[in-house]
Amino acid sequence: AVFLFGAVGEYYANDRFAAVPRRHLGAYFEAWKLLLSGAADDAIERHLKGCGSPVFFAERANNEAFLWARLMHGGARVAFLP
Secondary structure: OEEEEOOOOOOOOOOOOEEOOHHHHHHHHOHHHHHHHOHHHHHHHHHOOOOOOOHHHOOOOOHHHHHHHHHHHOOOOEEEEO
């Protein structure tokens, strides 16, 4: 599991601190690969339904929502630190 700081709500996943296993480092640190490959839209539309489509016009999308979508897209299970 990827362990995130336990402040999650409307902002999805707090990205200020995380304990990330090696197999999920790409999902956490390599957002640029999703952006360049064009897979970012797919990740957001699949895992953040209701954010908006196309993603460029999404009103509720932010960096923390994008982190959440990347982790889900990468197959990571998310747990929260106390």
